[in-house]
Amino acid sequence: MDDLSKEYVISYFNKSLAFHGDRPEAVKWSANGQMRRFEALLEIAPSIRGSKILDFGCGKGDFYAFLKMREISVDFIGLDINNRLIELARRKFPECRFDTFDIERDLLSEDFDYVFLCGVFNLKVEGIQELIEETLRKLFKHCRIALAINALSACCPKKDVELHYVYPAEMSRFAAKELSPYISLRKDTVNHDLIMFVYRNISSLPDS
Numbered sequence: 001m002d003d004l005s006k007e008y009v010i011s012y013f014n015k016s017l018a019f020h021g022d023r024p025e026a027v028k029w030s031a032n033g034q035m036r037r038f039e040a041l042l043e044i045a046p047s048i049r050g051s052k053i054l055d056f057g058c059g060k061g062d063f064y065a066f067l068k069m070r071e072i073s074v075d076f077i078g079l080d081i082n083n084r085l086i087e088l089a090r091r092k093f094p095e096c097r098f099d100t101f102d103i104e105r106d107l108l109s110e111d112f113d114y115v116f117l118c119g120v121f122n123l124k125v126e127g128i129q130e131l132i133e134e135t136l137r138k139l140f141k142h143c144r145i146a147l148a149i150n151a152l153s154a155c156c157p158k159k160d161v162e163l164h165y166v167y168p169a170e171m172s173r174f175a176a177k178e179l180s181p182y183i184s185l186r187k188d189t190v191n192h193d194l195i196m197f198v199y200r201n202i203s204s205l206p207d208s
Helices: 003-020 031-044 062-069 083-092 128-140 168-178
Strands: 052-056 075-080 097-100 112-118 143-152 182-186 193-199
Touching: 003 083, 031 062, 031 112, 031 143, 031 193, 052 128, 062 075, 075 083, 083 097, 112 128, 128 143, 128 168, 168 182, 168 193
Parallel strands: 052 075, 052 112, 075 097, 112 143
Antiparallel strands: 143 193, 182 193
């Protein structure tokens, strides 16, 4: 993604935060929709309690707030390209580590049990599909157990011109070829969303 597109994404969410304040709408979710997606992500394993997790594209720390509300204790790290959202997350949750991070320029130096990406690539910008694939390649290298991604499905009958939609079949083919053959693809958990879990090996699968 070029610098102009990055500036657009950062500016878009800065304006949204200024308008909506510290609410799910600031990151383009409804409160109910955000909660349903977070609940769906927890289906990645019977429990993630005690694990080290990365929330990539963490925004203002809403996923951590959800885990805290559920009393799910984890070693949590949140990364996002938007420094204003990261600063807000740090003020709200000083017990956690939140860092500004550009996946195309910065390097990860540690591994995680689970990596989560929730709605990170929903905004349509130039080169977004290539960025999705390259990001997943990089993140999965640092994932010990499983990676979860939520995105808007191209099967949605009514599309917003501002938003980016992915094709479930293409995403699963990419993941099977480039990441791991151990994939769970959920298309019915949240209407018109794709939720994909990619596991490091067969022993990581919840039913194995």
